[in-house]
Amino acid sequence: MRLLIVGFGNVGRSLARLISKEEEYSGKIRVVCIADSKTQIVSNSGLDLADVIRRKEERGTVGDERRVELKELIERCDPDTVVELTNTNPVDGEPGFSHIRDAIVSGRDVVTANKGPIAIGFHALRELALRNRVQLRYSGTVGAGTPILDFGKTCSRGDKIMSIKGILNSTSNYVLSLMESKGVNMREAIDAARKEGYAEADVTMDISGRDSALKLVIIANHLLGTRITPEEVKTTGIEHIELNAIRKALKKGKRIRLVANAGSDYTVSPQELDESDPLCVSGPMNSFCIKCKYSGEKYVIGKGAGGMETAVAVLRDILSIGGR
Amino acid sequence: MLYVYKFGGTSISDASRIKHVAKIATDKRKKIVVCSALDGVTEKLIHLAELASRGRETDVTHLIGEVNSLHSTLLDGAIASKEAREEASKRIKEVVEHLTVISTACARVREVTPKERDAILSCGEMLSSPILSAAITERGADSLYMTGGEAGIVTDDNFGDAVPIFEMTYHNIKRKVLPLVESGKIPVVAGYTAKTQHGDISTLGRGGSDYTATLIGAAVRAEEVILWSDVDGLMTADPRIVNEARVIDEVSYAEAREMAMFGAKSMHPRCLDPAEEFGIKVRFKNTFKPEGSGTLVKKSAKISGAVRAVLLVRDASAITVKGTSMVGKPGSAASIFNQVAKTGTNIMMISQSVSESNISFVVRRDGARRAARALERTMLSSGELASISVEDDISVVATIGENMKGTPGIAAILFRALADRGINVKMIAQGSSEMNISIVVDEIDGIEAVRAIHKAFGLDLL
């Protein structure tokens, strides 16, 4: 397989590491182009991934040549799959949306972990892929390495999913757990999360609930066949949760978690969960509860963030396209 | 609440009409306007493409001059202020230049590809719409002209009858057009025109402006899409042949589609689909009688009576094919219809004799020769068919109504009415939807048959 990777940050580099480390993949997969926001590097016979990672980490860019349009890159290196790993933009999904659209229109399969364009243009991009007879896979957009979308699809076969509930954002969950266990306030908890690598410099998306809302849209549209958009999710973040409220809840045997819910309506909001509720996970974990009409509730728990975890989801998508 | 107003070609065909339409378009509602080409211009452009394909460069230049002056004169007559004219005048000049470049290039190589043909045909709407936009601006509103492609309508590469890429189209319109309306602007979109996902100009097929309107209506979840033309709405029969014909208040999407198929209005066959999918109401109204309420197409429409309309298709032909080898051979009918479909001819009705050695079907007369020739070329020469005959002097009378299904005795009333007037029925077919009964009569009996059925079901009394 010939891959073009656009976006070479945490996830992109983890993917490159994963591919170069395991011979099983490096024999099968050739990365013919990597682009970041400013430059690109192309090799028709396949890039030396360790070398590109080193360059990126030493010099901040993957190549020397100034970025050209994705369509031109595709023409130049003729990949069969484009891997889109640029930053998530919750407003209009750009630049990811255009990257994915252009790749599909050029007849390439697409794998992405970028929530913005998939949540905002879910049906538009899926129909475009269908009409161009290419694959569009995005399992890394939700749950990082935890394959929740595929699991849900399997659940829906022979049964009907009635509702989906979950903790979809690791950063906010880590912050809430820390406030709970260490008795620190939110600011301190966020700082600690950053130190541990569980939060970015900017945590607005996580704390405000918007990241969870984007993921909820993807889950609902993918599994329930709805056509909701991020604006339609009633979203309340955890920014106003005080230590006091957390303590009070604890006394009642409850924990405050940022819960996303898709069923009769679509919400993201802080809720008190029973300690014994399987949904009630702590630390950088995600949890999902899929409620089916005939076979009842099913739970999935897994780590919900991390460059390598997400890279695994991306690789899984790439391999399933390759093995088709 | 948001509306989509689409104006047909006759509604804007002279300066006073443009002003009248601009007045309608500047009522208090928030809206998006869709504009057709001026009456007769699309035909001129079709002719232009034809001339170009035959290499008649002088005629091409001449015809472009004619189209240009038609629009320039209209612009001068309809728009008083120089500033309001300027933008439209610039647009018209650009389109004419573009048209000249393409058609002369085509004329030189004596070939017009489907893609070039679309580029030529789309010019009609791209010339008329800026004029309407200017007229709306002149009334003090903030109007903005855009092509279908600019508005976000994306299609596949099937030039001439392109299929929209629906979800992407909705996505684009929501992002490009909706914010304009919400900020108080009145976008005027050139109907019929679109662009492919690779950015080339494409068109939505005959009657495509209606399709433009319903696509936009679906994308913005419009309260209503109003299709303004020069008729009062959908009628129980053609008022030119039945004096008592009247406007139908409400019809279902299925009825409207069925009526369109039998020519109640030259409507795009798929134009109601986006509206139906999202439950968007569509209203047919007369530009020249805006006070009338027209016909409303909606979900769970108020339907009174089993029969809603009786329509006449005069220019029909019946094609009868015979073939011994096809007795008992499965799929032979399918391959016949397949050959006909390939010529772009729509089959209105089918009837097959019991022995199966005989199939008759009815098409519009202008497609009959093409269809028959295609069958001769393929199935007659391969021996699958023994003979093909075309009968031209026939008409189809279609009796339509959603509630005919499950109402007993309809056929009895219908055939009694015809028998009483001594009208001979040559062929009968019931649509698989049970929403229409179509009969074939001699052409000279057509009008009388419509009047008889219209009266028998009391459509004149409602």
Ligand SMILES: NC(=O)c1ccc[n+]([C@@H]2O[C@H](COP(=O)([O-])OP(=O)(O)OC[C@H]3O[C@@H](n4cnc5c(N)ncnc54)[C@H](OP(=O)(O)O)[C@@H]3O)[C@@H](O)[C@H]2O)c1
């Ligand atoms: N990290 C996770 O745990 C995780 C989990 C699930 C999903 N995701 C999603 O995966 C995606 C990547 O995440 P990440 O953690 O790898 O982000 P990141 O470290 O910030 O990397 C983003 C990369 O995108 C590049 N980029 C930005 N604009 C670009 C453009 N116009 N053209 C080409 N490249 C462009 C950046 O280029 P420069 O290097 O030049 O700045 C950078 O290499 C995001 O959408 C994220 O939401 C991440």
